[in-house]
Amino acid sequence: MTFLTDSFLSAILLIWTLNHDLLVIVGVSLKMSSISTFAAGLLGVPSGFLIAFSEFRGKRLVITLLNTLLALPTVVVGLFVYAFISRRGIFGTYDLLYTQKAIIIGQIILIVPIITTFTISAVSRIDDRYRKAALTLGANLMQTARVIIREARFAIMAAIVMAFGRVIAEVGISMMLGGNAKGFTRTMTTAMALEYDKGEFVLSVALGIVLLCVSFGVNVFCNYFQGRSRL
Amino acid sequence: MDCKRKVLNKRMGPAILIFLALLLLPLTAKGESKIIKMATTTSTENSGLLDVLIPEFTRETGIQVKVFAKGTGAALRDGMEGNVDVIFVHAKSREAVFVAQGYGAYRLDVMHNDFVIIGPAADPGKIEGMRDAAGAFRKIAAAKVKFISRGDDSGTHIKEQAIWKASGEALKTEATVIIKKSKKHALSFVYPVGLGKRYISIGQGMGKALTFAEEKQAYTLTDRGTFFKYKYGRKLGLNLEILCEGDPRLFNPYGVIPVSPKKHPHVKFASADRLAKWLVSTQAQALIGQYKIAGRQAFFPDAEPVAE
Numbered sequence: 001m002t003f004l005t006d007s008f009l010s011a012i013l014l015i016w017t018l019n020h021d022l023l024v025i026v027g028v029s030l031k032m033s034s035i036s037t038f039a040a041g042l043l044g045v046p047s048g049f050l051i052a053f054s055e056f057r058g059k060r061l062v063i064t065l066l067n068t069l070l071a072l073p074t075v076v077v078g079l080f081v082y083a084f085i086s087r088r089g090i091f092g093t094y095d096l097l098y099t100q101k102a103i104i105i106g107q108i109i110l111i112v113p114i115i116t117t118f119t120i121s122a123v124s125r126i127d128d129r130y131r132k133a134a135l136t137l138g139a140n141l142m143q144t145a146r147v148i149i150r151e152a153r154f155a156i157m158a159a160i161v162m163a164f165g166r167v168i169a170e171v172g173i174s175m176m177l178g179g180n181a182k183g184f185t186r187t188m189t190t191a192m193a194l195e196y197d198k199g200e201f202v203l204s205v206a207l208g209i210v211l212l213c214v215s216f217g218v219n220v221f222c223n224y225f226q227g228r229s230r231l
Numbered sequence: 232m233d234c235k236r237k238v239l240n241k242r243m244g245p246a247i248l249i250f251l252a253l254l255l256l257p258l259t260a261k262g263e264s265k266i267i268k269m270a271t272t273t274s275t276e277n278s279g280l281l282d283v284l285i286p287e288f289t290r291e292t293g294i295q296v297k298v299f300a301k302g303t304g305a306a307l308r309d310g311m312e313g314n315v316d317v318i319f320v321h322a323k324s325r326e327a328v329f330v331a332q333g334y335g336a337y338r339l340d341v342m343h344n345d346f347v348i349i350g351p352a353a354d355p356g357k358i359e360g361m362r363d364a365a366g367a368f369r370k371i372a373a374a375k376v377k378f379i380s381r382g383d384d385s386g387t388h389i390k391e392q393a394i395w396k397a398s399g400e401a402l403k404t405e406a407t408v409i410i411k412k413s414k415k416h417a418l419s420f421v422y423p424v425g426l427g428k429r430y431i432s433i434g435q436g437m438g439k440a441l442t443f444a445e446e447k448q449a450y451t452l453t454d455r456g457t458f459f460k461y462k463y464g465r466k467l468g469l470n471l472e473i474l475c476e477g478d479p480r481l482f483n484p485y486g487v488i489p490v491s492p493k494k495h496p497h498v499k500f501a502s503a504d505r506l507a508k509w510l511v512s513t514q515a516q517a518l519i520g521q522y523k524i525a526g527r528q529a530f531f532p533d534a535e536p537v538a539e
Contacts, residue, residue, distance in 0.1 A: 002412060002413060005410075005413070006409070006410045006411055006412065006413065007410075009410040009413075010409035010410045013408060013409065013410060013415075014407075014409070017408070019407060019408075021405070021407060022407075086446065087445065087446050088467060097446050098443060098446055098447065175435075179433055179435070179439070179443055180433050180434045180435055181431045181432065181433050181443075182382060182431070182432040182433070182434065183428075183432075184431070186434070190434070191434075194382075194383060194434035194435075196305070197301055197302050197304075197305050197383055197434070197435075198302055198304045198305055198383055198384040198434075199301075199302075199304045199305040199306075199307065199308025199309070199384075200304075200384075200409075200418060202409050202410065202411055203407065203409050203418060206409060
């Protein structure tokens, strides 16, 4: 039990003293996750719409493939991107490996399928009569899309929050592509993995508690945001 | 639409059952016996030596060894908590403490290799041919080159910090305060301030530090065995060279310690004891001496002859 109370107290101490290292780590984590979630949202939500509203051969296959990609292991994404951006890869000259950019690229690949799939299911669940009504009332395609988005906004927001949760909690990509360099690419999860490797379990769990607090904060923020949009 | 959904649901039932049944499969696997767990350092594992030693030991004794490669700090920690049966690490002073505190039954010298300072073949820091490790570190700090640090509290990291101390460079100690056994406890590590952003602390194993150095064309401290493995043991070898070697300060002894059954009655001491004694036997020592990476001897057997 002392182990848990120690971890918990350490977490409070770290936050209370605004430990410099911790702030840097949390900052890097939040920055990476926000950028990749935002970019993946820009890619994923429109593709979700397109797939949901268009009829084409192989649509079911596309959806099945996307569903499969939901189980994409971070290590596979890491390896895949690594092969392209390492010094010996095709994009080796850009010096991307072990930078924040590399993490963002990997994380986008990881969560675009999540946002796309959940957008598809969110949009498909909206009663088709909304779309037809909007079209009958003379709305063009963009306006129709806006109507649908209004109806599906909670589900889409949930998909984005979930995607954010996935990237802020992932360790494989950050470790393989970021390299856990202190002050540059050390995120909360790679810091935890490191403290575990060093045998410093207390600090590792303390970081875990901080991570959960940060995630909680983000979710409270999103909730507030959703609540306001309802007005 | 509704009709389709019902058909789908009917099909889903069995599918879900099969899926759940598949999830249970791993539980039916049989429990195994006569396996011991060994915590060792990433440099031992990465060098490939264990892939020669362990199968031979298993063939001879029927005892299987599960190897967990970590930093020396974590390996010692695993031993202290009784998570493993034997440890095989290289941080002599801490190993002595480990045995003195009663966590280890005894310690045997097994072998040694040495550390080398490596860097890009072009050697922008101009340290090639130096023997004095501390002097080489001073030159690296003065030149505008990057240095990769393990930063993971491993034996290599401890050695690196010692050399920085000897180099006389301005050092900074960074401490993170946590609570341990309800008391404040500072975790600290030392790094040279002068390098600023050129000092990259990655907190990962030896192999990772080497690939990191390769990517960034940086300098780093590594053990010779792992370096050979990564440079000559692969098709696409590292593009880095040994630039400083031979300093007595870079000597790196390995020891094996069975976890004491007095502290942790559940450890498989008999098997661990057998492994430790086997590692210092004439046969294993010969294997260690013969182990070559791309035609180069990587480890030097150290054991005093023990009566079997």
